[in-house]
Amino acid sequence: MAGMSLNIAGKLGRAAMHSNLTPIVSILIFLIGLVALSVTPREENPQIDVPAANVIVQMQGASPEEVQNLIVRPMEMVLREMTGVDHTFGTAMDSLGVVTVMFKVGEDKEASLVKLYDRIMHNLNRIPSGASQPLIKPMDVDDVPVSVITLSSNDMDGLALKRLAERVREQLAPLKGVSVADIIGGRNHEIRVELDPTRLAAYQITLDQLRAVFKAANAGGPMGVLVGGNRVTKVWLEGYLQSASDVGMLIVGDSQGKPIYLRDVADVTDGPSEIDQLHRIGFGPAANVAMTGEAETPAVSIELSKKRGTNAVVVTSLIREKLESLKGDFIPDNVRVDITRDSGERADAAVNMLVEHLGIAIATVILILLLFLGWREAAIVTLNIPLILFVVLAIGLFADQTINRITLFALILALGLLVDDAIVVIENIHRHLHQGVKTLGDKAKLIITATNETGKPTIIATIAVILAFIPMAFVTGMMGPYMGPIPFNAPLAMAASLIIAYAFTPWIALRWMPCKVVEPTMEEKDQLPKDWVHRTYMRIAVPLIEKPLVRRIFWLIVLVLFVGAMLQPGWQFIRPAGINGPMTPGTVELKMLPKGNQNTFNITLDLAEGSTLEDTDQLAREIGDVLRQHPMVLDYETFAGRAGPIDFNGMLRGAALFREAPHLGEIRVNLLDKHLRSIRSAEIVLQIRDMLEPVIQANPKVSIKLVEDPPGPPVRATLLAEIYGPDYDTQRKIAGQVRDVFSSTYDVTDVDDSVGEDQHQFNVRIDKEKASRLGISTRQVEGALRDFLGGYNFGNVHMAQERHAVHLHVQLPKRLRAQVQDLNRIHVSSANGPVPLSVIATVEQSVAAKPVLSKDGHPVVYVTAEPKQGSQVYSLLEMDWQLDGSEVQPGTQLKTGGMRFTDTAPQDTFGYHMLWDGEMRLTLDVFRDLGAAFIVALVLIYLLMVGYYGQFILPMLVMAPTALTMIGIFPGHWITGQPFTATSMIGMIALAGIVVRNSTLLIDFILDYRKQGHDVKTAVLEAGAVRARPILLTALAVIAGTSIMISDPVFGGLGVSMAFGTLAATILTLFITPLMYYLWQRNKLDTAEPCPTSNS
Template sequence: RVSLFALIFSIGILVDDAVVIVENIHRHLSKGGKKLTEIIPKAVDEVGGPTILATFTVIAALMPMAFVTGLMGPYMSPIPINASMGMLLSLIIALVVTPWLFRTIIGNKVHHVETKNSKKGENSIFDKLMRPFLHNNKKGKLNRYLLIIVTIFMLFLAILLVPSQQVILKMLPFDNKSEIQIVIDAPEGTTLETTNQVMIELADYLKKVPEVEHMVAYAGTASPINFNGLVRQYFLRQADNMGDIQLTLIDKHERKRKSHEVALSIRPEVEKIARAHNVSAKIVEVPPGPPVQSPLVAEIYAQSDSQRAKTAEIIAKTFTKANGIVDIDTSLESPSERNIVVVDQAKAAQLGISQAQITQAIETAISGNDVSYLHNPNNKYSVPIRLELPQNRQNDWQTILNIPIQSRFGGKVTLDEVVDIKKGTWEQTIYHKDLLPVTFVTADMAGFQDSPLYGMFELVDIIKQDEQVTQNFIKPPLIVDKPSLKWDGEWQITYETFRDMGIAYGVGLILIYLLIVAQFSSYFVPLIIMAPIPLTIIGVMPGHWLAGSQFTATSMIGMIALAGIIVRNSILLVDFIRMQVAAGRDLKQAVIDSAKVRAKPIILTGVAAMMGAFFILDDPIFNGLAISLISGILVSTLLTLVLIPVLYFWYLSRFGLKNV
């Protein structure tokens, strides 16, 4: 699926090189007076260098993403690999095949000549737009400063949407799946009949939900393993106090609500039924990306088992203070009584009873034992003769203790003569992670934010008030000298993914900078050319806000791709200005002409990339990628047409035309 979306994502940017080449050929052809065979070499040579450079800047921005580590690496790697290979092939086709195809189809018959009226109209638009910023007097400088200040202010407002929670950050949004799972955990010692009764009540309610097509309940046994169960180890859930309900929804095209909306709607009633029976009911959805133990996980470390259990209980109570935290649970087991059979070994030895005889007698009474077989010549298999107590008396210890055992001295000895029954509790299961004993506190996030990160950040502030617990975010504590907490779950994958993608973004920017330095032989010009990269935020963040979408890992991929796509526009503008000034053109007019001449290919390539993104706009997972491309290209392209020529004009005016 990811590879397919990588191809769809590439559709828009693959035609950019051909668009620039064809548009420039058409521009030269429209001047008239020359044959197409004379025009094509000059037109391709004019934009060939910038086109090659622009293509490699896109590849430089995308390729570092192929080296993202962790679980998300293989998940995202098809996008940079497929898109980069496509860009290389499209460049070769644009430089070799496209001009030949243009000549074959158009021939030498097209000889349009620009009319003065259209040219005058175009000049008047760009004159009015650009000239106020191109004066070297105080007014011109003030206009340039105002342009930069307004741009920075818009950038600040766009970034402000994140801390104000107008744009929610999340690893990946929920996909519209056809499955929902409800996991039941009753206190240890709960009978299978009680667990089954809870599941029957839940099933009676779930049958009334219109989106539920059918369900399967598993009481006391594990359900068939699924994608989520691989990490959460649901295949080990085999106990009388455990249950699992698998819901299958009707086809997504036949229901109005998405699977996540259905899960949110059934949660209140499911929790109500669970509380009535003092059990825990967790609603589990199929994760859109790599599965985790739980969206919100707190790993508790301490010096002793009792201290770790006490700290886990305190942290679990703290979870209830945060808004939107649901499905709170711990790996601690409820205290459950057990009967311990203590054998008086000295007395048993005197009476001629071995400990193995005592164990076998109790096992036979409770679980049964095949003592012999009934052989019938008419039956293919022998019939076992099973010895056990009646089911209604298997829990009666008085009956069990009255069972006689054959002594090796020839007499009979009842169990109560050699054993005593003592009351006790089952020991807690001790979990280990990286050789350290650990207790888990798990939860999920629901409500407005619907992102575990915000619930975790709120809990971090609450727990910080308790100076006795140390919080760790990246690695577990090296030395456990006091109660410590390590945050895990979706936070860990989010941190690793955005860390690696941030590094990839930085490496991509460095590669783009070096490519532009090599092309323009300047260390300052690349900074002007790369100026629109942060301006993409002005489009991306408001775009997510207007669409009501979360900023996810796929949104970040879109921003990284924008770094290469939007630099193409700056390269075309700056290269045209350099070419015009070198030919003796007045600097102001060259700046205006750059916007006028290059506006058409820049807008065409931008529209092509936006149209390619529209195909994935309705996908729940890659929706963020589409929004980033559409909104980022729209806003940054319009700003680039004005800001880059103005900044380059300021640079040449300040440092002289000798730098061209």
Template sequence: MRSELGISGRIARQFLHSPITPLLALIGLLMGIGAVLITPKEEEPQIEVTFADIYIPFPGADPEEVEQLVTIPAEQVLSEMNDIDTMYSFSQPGQAMLIVAFKVGKPRQQALVDLYNQLDSNQDWLPSGLGVGQPLVKPRAIDDVPIMNLTLWSKQADITAEQLTQVANGLESELKHLPGTRQIETVGRHDRIVQVTVDPVRLNAYGLTWMGMTQILQNANQQSNGLSLTQDNRQISLQIGHFLTSADEVGQLIVSTQNNQPVYLADVADVKEVADVPSQNVWMSQDGQVFPAVTLSIAKQPGVNAVDLTRAITARVEQVHNVLIPQGVEITVTRDYGQTASEKANKLISKLIFATTAVVILVIFSMGWREAIVVGGAILLTLAITLFASWVWGFTLNRISLFALIFSIGILVDDAIVVVENIHRHQKGGSNWKEAIPQAVDEVGGPTILATFTVIAALLPMAFVTGMMGPYMSPIPINASTGMLISLAVAFVVTPWLAMHLLKSSSHATHDPDGKAGKFRQFLSMFLTGSKAKSSRRLLSLVVGIALLGALALPMVELVVLKMLPFDNKSEFQVMLDMPEGTPVEQTQIVLHNLATEVESLPEVTSVQLYAGTSAPMNFNGLVRHYFTRQSQELGDLQVNLLGKHERDRASHDIAREARERLTPIAEKAGGVLKVVEIPPGPPVWSPILAEVYGPSQSMREDAAMQVQNAFRATADIVDIDVDVPATQERWTVTIDRARASKAGISEATIRQTIAAAISGSDVSYLRAPGRKYAEPIRLRVQDGEKVNLQGILSMSIPASGGSRIPLSELVQIRSGAQPHSIMHKNMRPMIMVTADMAGDLDSPLYGMADISAKLSHDYPQWDQFLVSQPDGLSHVALKWDGEWKVTYETFRDMGIAYSVGIILIYLLVVMNFNSYSVPLIIMAPIPLTLVGVMPGHALLGAPFTATSMIGMIALAGIIVRNSILLVDFVNQQLEQGVELADAVVNSGVVRAKPIILTALAAMIGAMFILDDPIFNGLAISLVFGLFASTLLTLVVIPVLYYLYMRRKIA
């Protein structure tokens, strides 16, 4: 035994008899309980990602003019900012839209302040008389995603969407009183308006004009207050005029006189209060029937507990039934992220308990029930303090942070098992109990400290992975590393105290050298001594080499598929429908109804909501892909809700694949493009397969994009193909005869405004009726029949000089042409997107992308293809591959760097401890041996190698090095005591085999509890199979390598 104790032994001795030790343990437990109670619960981790949509109006301009005069200058101004990750722009008729995506981690408030400052300080970037409007900035962030959707609908025919909108208005105000709510919106609103439908013939007959009617309505709806007068020593407030409060009042306005008789507005127009003509509709599909509906979406404030908030919303809705919600109106909860977060948290917490219990049972069978209580207490205390530390770090209780704890069970228990096992071994030796515990702790203390920091060195660099994947997975390296430090402290402070009080009465069993340990001693000696040792070592090298090469070959032959993340098993998916441009909302609605009827026939579908002319309330995927901008009559969504995952046999991905097969023919028959969109398992991308087409002109880009689309269609298993080249839409250009207009004394602005207001309707004023949440517009319009060929509108007269009136038809001419296409830029370079997904046996978009790339390289060798950098597209067509490829490349690149940094840090730590450059190489030799288990494990279970698989491999590097350190350190201790080299090596393998196998089994047991998770099963496979193979090999390879090294050194 060593005469002096090291730091670990001194710590153990200090706290062994101290009364503060149980108090520290109690405080740690209370901290953990408090953390569980106060930490917000969410389904997904919080990611600091900020977007900003910037709208810049340029009325009347075509896309090319918008691009040159607005978009490019705006891009140049914004490009001066730091921390912008990606910038998209869309030059559209009459406006430019820019999407600015800031780098992940940039604080939202600072990002928006910088953006506003940049725009405000460059207000002079355009000439003041050009006609470009002020930029409108719409910030977007993950907290804008609604956590709850309530769909209001009714089977009663007399309850309309307009009435449902009024109910939703009341609910909006009531739910806003709940603390923690943020943005509450109603999708599919049918608001009321006062519709003033003008008859052009009657208008001309009474000598009235459109602009004159507008002026009359605006002048009549004014009121002055704030005035006062004094009378009889009293101050009396004065109000002049009054507002219009009803449609009857609007109809009774006098607009002219004829033969000394008043002409009322109702004489020249049809005035009535009606529901607005819908450009969007929401329907609830039930049993093949559709019913009018509106959807109320509720977002939460940052840091608010989603579980508590959605429960409060549900309770409040139940309270206001028959108060704000009339009989016959049904409310279906179509999204409840609070409930799913609660279910996920409860399930993972139960797995955490089961994993801990399983580890304790393992210790019971291997060492005894008293030792199991000690280890169990250490695990419980470590988890409690780790939960508190997680709260301090600012993490919420979400599926990633809880998975991190389950994953950590196996490595957090390592320190306790190693310490308890060594105390247990010393106890069997009959040592003095009070002296034995510090000695036992000290014997393994040095290697345990080093091993703990090697695991941290392997894990912690993962916290610096860039992009959205970094903060998404950051709870794993940060919580696990923090937990490792806590477990080390618990192992040196609390574990010895528990051992002293619980193990002192244990019986001293004798060690049986002829049992399993004796057989392992004989097996290990076969590689070290004797006449056949050399041939045995050669055979070992051959077996290990063949196994390693076989493991590396599995991805090459696609027995192990590379994929970013596997599909999750969610309870919803969406169906996107894009009809040809110009399709009216009614036609879009008919196609959506047919799609809904078909998808409802799937047995797992519980309900379907139809969104025609608008988008369904967005999720995180929709936020990144900007689905909320789908606000046009030819666009539609289906929100498909499924049974809970435990109530159905099939995963949501399999259901979505069948839905795609059934629905695509229906959409194609109607001339539409259909996409089935599943919620991605991790951070979303614009599209799984994305080809960006660059070129010197818009026509070249469009032609090339169509060829790329054809290549997509010719590739097997490629689905949901779409290209950002819209179908040609007819455009009528109304040209003003400037000479005639000038001669008649009529301004061009008057002509433009009159025609535009007549076509689209003009909200000239608003009713001022009390008790309305939203203002009710007074809309001046012409009959729909007059808009068909413009003849009715152009028959209207406008006042000319000299008091005469001239029909609009005499001042304008109509030419037919084509609507110019929008122009898209990415990072200031014009391009066109071609998007798709993959749905086949491989189910990995990377392989589909590779097939398409090869096909395009063969057919169009003159096109350059880029995987990482962005082409300029100045001289010829070029392609840049993006989508899932980009996030996969960046994630695996950063994880590879983290893996390398971890290995370097491990090497430095081991060099510092052993004062040798060669010994660390021997200790780290088992790291590549993990592949012998990892790759065959994935192939055996048919699982893809994913980002979580890589996390498991990184963790394995630290775990397996810990085992090597324990072996080598014990050999050195034996050599210091004068034991022969071969005996020392064999003793090390025999003595340390038990704690090594126990810690490996503990980690494997913890991982097995996440093996059934569709996302984290890659991590579990890496740990289970990697630990199994590498642990068995380590117990043989490390002793053999170290024996050969030391024999040569001694010689």
């Protein structure tokens, strides 16, 4: 032994075994790991950084077509010249153009925005005259609120509630980690001047005169100083308007020598602003709230975002503590306080639950170790587990990783694998110590010998598993950072398990394991008649080796199982009944990601443009009446006239820009906590959708969508068709045809498009000749119409006690700007006095121009929908079959595309082209990347095996059983009722490493037996029988560790793939790998050829 050459494992074990640093380092790992577990930021899902910004340009009076041609198209062209840009999205509306630029995932946010600003500034010459300078508004995921606090009361009006919310915000905004703090709902304080057009006309007073009066009367401030008597004294002009009384007493003209005050021609009030949005809160049966009076209570919400890099759990905890201290004295008892969003608490609960699951998985693995190993050996292996996990968490802390669901799933995934290295080492030490030693020095030599023997094959097998994970780090798009913790943490855990197994295990074995082990080793147990594993293996393996008929039957069974398993996901595509429709019994559904189990979902309301705020509010109340009937509803917040607090899903779906309009509404529904209910949120949404069906049927022109938080990266819509072509009006007509196909397709709901309903408008046409004779300019008419109808802030009224500026708002009363006849009340200044608008203009009714949308410079019309409960793959393929080649107008056919693994450019120069986007594009990209990762992993593993064995055919035998995992994966999904998803495929990739690991250990033992002089038959049988127990032990550890994931709605597919794939592959590998080696050797032409040798 003294002259034995030590490999890297032996050298590491010898150095660590005799070092006093080994226990110190182990203790440090424990301490640093505990610190990392407590201080590493927690979040529910990994943060996906997608640099993006809106570039906004105004061009007063320009039609959507003008804006598209003069602003949006040139800007998209300029922005797409930048490197790192993924897509640009244009919106051209009346007088306004917006281009949203989305950079590629992973691009530096600050650098991207600087590059964008620089590009815009260098191309200002392309902006036409009359257009505003571009306004750049970044879209930052850190601006998404982590906490939303809702204050509600029946005893306060909107103004009082908002004032209270402002005071509460002042207390919460300075908290450490809080970034943006905004208020939604309520009404502002203002001085309202509601003009009476009749009285203005009677007194011959015009808006131009009022504007001049306001400007002249509202002035003041420091005027200078007086110097005298050895003193400098300030002079202050008290000229500012300070109350509604001051405003009402302004003299705006005279009549027969008497002054005309503003109060004579207008109603001047001090109070809340005009209602332009409504916000209420309602409670469902799950809240157990005793309601008095109205079913819904007026509310104001405070939304709070966190600073970048801070821990959401800590920030929201500080907010909750501060809020609790404000109740009673600061916040009156008649105001109810509800935290309607708490991302930190949700993240903490999700992480804590998975930490518990990780603990359960560890306990299960320990129990298996105790059953198969002695208690000392099991205890040593068990001590490896926290050391490995703490190493991973510590490195993750220094690498700016967060603890999230994906991180913990990666650790659970690796749990069954990371104990294998320690098992191999401790088992070999156990076998050597059974010989018995007299001195501690002899014991140390035996431990080093045992450690050295297992070094090379274990290292190679572990590297093979690591190579299976690493290619997943190169998944592109938003799915890359979402799944990123898996290729970061799983290989890291495997590498840590290898180092700790060869450093820590020999050290503790020297001091803890006895010098002579009475119990026989695994291999000796295998030789005893009572060993059922050995007997069972031999009963199956011997006939396979000796009897060709049995062998043929075995191959046939394997083939049937494999083909049957592959048909489970494939039958839906080839069945006579068609691809879409209910799943055939026994088949497996294909899906990107299944719906998660959330505590909240959204209902978005999009009425026809031109609908009033009252219409939107009434619809929201009707939906609220339905929500209060469902037993799982905790509370809901309605927003009429605007959307609710933005979330990450809404921001990347494009809902962050146009969020305020009378016809828009949103209802955020919070459900009973998922741990307190027996049904998933997806089922609740289905039930509520059915309950809302009468409301939906009664409002056929209203888009009512039930939007669930996606389990993975968000998309604009699950089913999204993009229609391109040379004529935009025809594209809109095609969208109607596509929408009809969507609506008639099985399992498709929430169908919508970007065309919208026709909206009528009144065009004021000026007789310029007549206006010119009267000395009236078009600009005067424009100002009068805008100020009378839209209102205008003529400065501020100075009230020192107010926290916000109190605007002096001048406008016609709402009752006098409701009908087209009211336009006749408007007068315009002329040289001869006020002139009614009807004298110089006529009013005509027309249909308002609709927005023009574009993507990457191509005009586009969108049609969107959501699957009701199944996978979008089948309904999309059926719709594609119906639409591809369909006649959209005489002599013109629609071509469809976007179903390839690479992006398809629209072919819209001469024809009409429809591309599929949404979740289908994400699905194709992810499965393309994961499929490529799987192939790369197999190639890397093969190259590793070629280098290890020094030949080409033997590595193929080692890797051949990889396909056997399918025999377990797809039936496992069918048994558990899980769809095959992207996470399932990750499990399939990981299984490649596990299968190769098992095959490598089997082949190594076969080669060792051959070197000892055994014939091929004996070698393969004995190697399989001897390695059956430890291989099964590792398989049980993997199954036990990953089975805990099966119940998760999103990562259940990963758990199913790992558990059932490992079970099938392990059992079959134990027989197929030795059998293939035996057949390969038997069929060699030159039987005298020296047997291959291992480098181990």
